[in-house]
Amino acid sequence: MNIVFSRDSQVRGMDNTVANTEKYFGQFCSLLAAYTRKTARLRNKADQLVKQLIDFANSENPELRATMRGFAEDLAKVQDYRQAQVERLETKVVNPLKLYGAQIKQTRAEIKKFKRVQNREIKQLEKLEKLRQKSPWDRQMISQAETRVQRAAMDSSRTTLQLEETVDAFQRQKLKDLQTFFSNFVTIEMVFHAKALEVYSSAFQTLEKYDLERDLQDFRAKMQGVYGHYNTQPLANTNPSPSVLQSLASQGTLQVQLYRANEDPEHPHANHGRFSLHDVEGQSAHCVCGQGGYLMLPGHSL
Amino acid sequence: MNIVFSRDSQVRGMDNTVANTEKYFGQFCSLLAAYTRKTARLRNKADQLVKQLIDFANSENPELRATMRGFAEDLAKVQDYRQAQVERLETKVVNPLKLYGAQIKQTRAEIKKFKRVQNREIKQLEKLEKLRQKSPWDRQMISQAETRVQRAAMDSSRTTLQLEETVDAFQRQKLKDLQTFFSNFVTIEMVFHAKALEVYSSAFQTLEKYDLERDLQDFRAKMQGVYGHYNTQPLANTNPSPSVLQSLASQGTLQVQLYRANEDPEHPHANHGRFSLHDVEGQSAHCVCGQGGYLMLPGHSL
Numbered sequence: 324m325n326i327v328f329s330r331d332s333q334v335r336g337m338d339n340t341v342a343n344t345e346k347y348f349g350q351f352c353s354l355l356a357a358y359t360r361k362t363a364r365l366r367n368k369a370d371q372l373v374k375q376l377i378d379f380a381n382s383e384n385p386e387l388r389a390t391m392r393g394f395a396e397d398l399a400k401v402q403d404y405r406q407a408q409v410e411r412l413e414t415k416v417v418n419p420l421k422l423y424g425a426q427i428k429q430t431r432a433e434i435k436k437f438k439r440v441q442n443r444e445i446k447q448l449e450k451l452e453k454l455r456q457k458s459p460w461d462r463q464m465i466s467q468a469e470t471r472v473q474r475a476a477m478d479s480s481r482t483t484l485q486l487e488e489t490v491d492a493f494q495r496q497k498l499k500d501l502q503t504f505f506s507n508f509v510t511i512e513m514v515f516h517a518k519a520l521e522v523y524s525s526a527f528q529t530l531e532k533y534d535l536e537r538d539l540q541d542f543r544a545k546m547q548g549v550y551g552h553y554n555t556q557p558l559a560n561t562n563p564s565p566s567v568l569q570s571l572a573s574q575g576t577l578q579v580q581l582y583r584a585n586e587d588p589e590h591p592h593a594n595h596g597r598f599s600l601h602d603v604e605g606q607s608a609h610c611v612c613g614q615g616g617y618l619m620l621p622g623h624s625l
Numbered sequence: 626m627n628i629v630f631s632r633d634s635q636v637r638g639m640d641n642t643v644a645n646t647e648k649y650f651g652q653f654c655s656l657l658a659a660y661t662r663k664t665a666r667l668r669n670k671a672d673q674l675v676k677q678l679i680d681f682a683n684s685e686n687p688e689l690r691a692t693m694r695g696f697a698e699d700l701a702k703v704q705d706y707r708q709a710q711v712e713r714l715e716t717k718v719v720n721p722l723k724l725y726g727a728q729i730k731q732t733r734a735e736i737k738k739f740k741r742v743q744n745r746e747i748k749q750l751e752k753l754e755k756l757r758q759k760s761p762w763d764r765q766m767i768s769q770a771e772t773r774v775q776r777a778a779m780d781s782s783r784t785t786l787q788l789e790e791t792v793d794a795f796q797r798q799k800l801k802d803l804q805t806f807f808s809n810f811v812t813i814e815m816v817f818h819a820k821a822l823e824v825y826s827s828a829f830q831t832l833e834k835y836d837l838e839r840d841l842q843d844f845r846a847k848m849q850g851v852y853g854h855y856n857t858q859p860l861a862n863t864n865p866s867p868s869v870l871q872s873l874a875s876q877g878t879l880q881v882q883l884y885r886a887n888e889d890p891e892h893p894h895a896n897h898g899r900f901s902l903h904d905v906e907g908q909s910a911h912c913v914c915g916q917g918g919y920l921m922l923p924g925h926s927l
Contacts, residue, residue, distance in 0.1 A: 336847070337848070343684055347680070347684070351677065354673055358670045361666050364666075365663040368663050372653070372656045378649070379649040387800065487848070491845065494841060498840055499837060505832055509832065513822055513825045516818040516819075517822055519814065520818040524815065531808070535797070535800050539793075542796050543793065
């Protein structure tokens with residue numbers, strides 16, 4: 324009888340083992356999946372930063388442009404390694420953990436099967452017990468019942484052995500996989516951190532090498548260049564068109580080269596001048612018009 | 626006159642420089658803030674994993690418990706370094722970038738101020754121009770207007786110099802800060818990756834050292850221990866109470882030690898037996914009852 328009870332307690336132990344595994348492996352799976360997703364989001368943000376760094380670089384002087392591009396490229400490299408990290412975490416950690424559910428279900432089924440067999444044995448024992456109590460004199464009936472009990476007991480002990488093997492194999496697999504999953508996790512993380520460290524080291528040097536003074540000289544030259552080549556004339560001699568002055572005051576978007584044409588105080592509107600119009604970006608905008616007595620011709624640097 | 630135009634274009638150049646800085650530094654600020662937030666979220670997920678690993682460890686055998694705890698501690702260490710990374714990114718990269726807005730506003734104000742002065746100069750020029758056209762003979766008026774123009778021009782050139790200095794300082798500061806911010810970013814990342822690599826290396830060894838076979842032996846011992854010490858008796862001799870069998874079949878949660886009391890086939894209900902009840906967790910549950918003719922007494926290992 325006690326064998327029955329002991330088997331029952333054994334099944335309880337096995338049930339607990341499997342239930343515990345199901346609970347924690349499920350949590351590990353969802354947490355590591357979330358960890359991987361968050362890593363992917365971090366990669367996305369860094370990719371956006373890379374894009375902005377390149378846009379910015381293209382809007383700057385050569386020295387800073389080169390530095391920012393170099394830095395952006397390194398930052399992009401780190402994100403490539405992060406992408407590899409994400410893919411590896413999915414294939415080597417998260418997916419295997421997902422597949423674990425099936426293995427657990429199988430073991431659970433084995434345990435259920437054993438329980439059925441065990442219950443049969445218990446029922447036979449109950450019948451035998453009743454018989455003994457109701458008609459203890461009926462030796463034949465009792466011996467038949469005992470035979471059924473023994474048969475059920477044999478089934479039960481056979482399935483017990485099977486179950487023991489199943490759960491032992493399950494536990495071995497579980498421990499082995501646990502070690503594998505987390506070793507994979509650590510290896511994947513290590514590879515990423517090592518690569519990131521390597522790339523950032525070069526990024527750091529790129530930023531260190533940046534020559535601020537040289538860049539500042541470029542900037543000053545550019546600022547000077549914007550207005551550096553005009554042959555100034557005494558203000559008293561100038562007589563720009565009010566319309567031009569107006570457009571300047573209002574838009575303030577034009578570089579204008581003005582040359583006095585023949586001046587006739589009697590016919591102020593007979594003035595003729597040449598304009599070369601450039602917007603600051605340096606693209607030329609040319610037009611020819613007679614209105615206001617000004618002839619606009621294709622501009623060129625003077 | 627062309628000086629006026631050139632100054633105008635100079636201001637345009639300065640405006641663009643400041644606007645460009647405002648645009649990109651703003652983007653860098655928000656992207657790096659987002660990057661920092663995502664890093665913090667990654668830390669949170671890993672912290673949850675640490676918690677689950679410790680819970681799991683406490684539910685396992687000594688060998689696996691020690692390994693999982695060691696691994697969880699290392700994973701927690703990495704998150705501490707990640708926390709430091711988050712704080713450093715905020716204080717050394719994101720916050721300084723936030724403060725940049727003020728600096729930009731100040732420079733913008735300087736440029737506006739210059740524009741006002743420049744417009745005054747242009748207005749004086751316009752007046753002079755009109756005068757020349759309407760009453761070119763009125764030399765006195767013209768000379769007065771020319772004086773006003775020259776005064777306005779002097780103001781304008783003075784503020785131009787101020788503006789040049791302001792924008793030059795702004796550009797220098799911008800380039801310097803840009804280098805500082807991203808150098809800080811790279812340094813902070815490098816420190817984190819180096820530390821993470823160090824900690825994960827030890828975590829990897831912890832997992833490698835794990836002795837699966839020893840753990841499996843513990844597991845088997847535990848499984849055996851659950852039912853390992855019962856002196857089996859021939860089934861024919863057993864007569865458990867149907868109620869006990871029932872409770873077993875239904876709950877299946879008890880280890881029961883059954884000893885036959887004096888058996889009297891004539892009075893089957895006069896049977897007396899002793900039960901010691903243990904749930905599988907090994908906690909004892911004792912009770913005394915006469916019902917069903919069974920006396921339950923405090924149980925002890927036999």
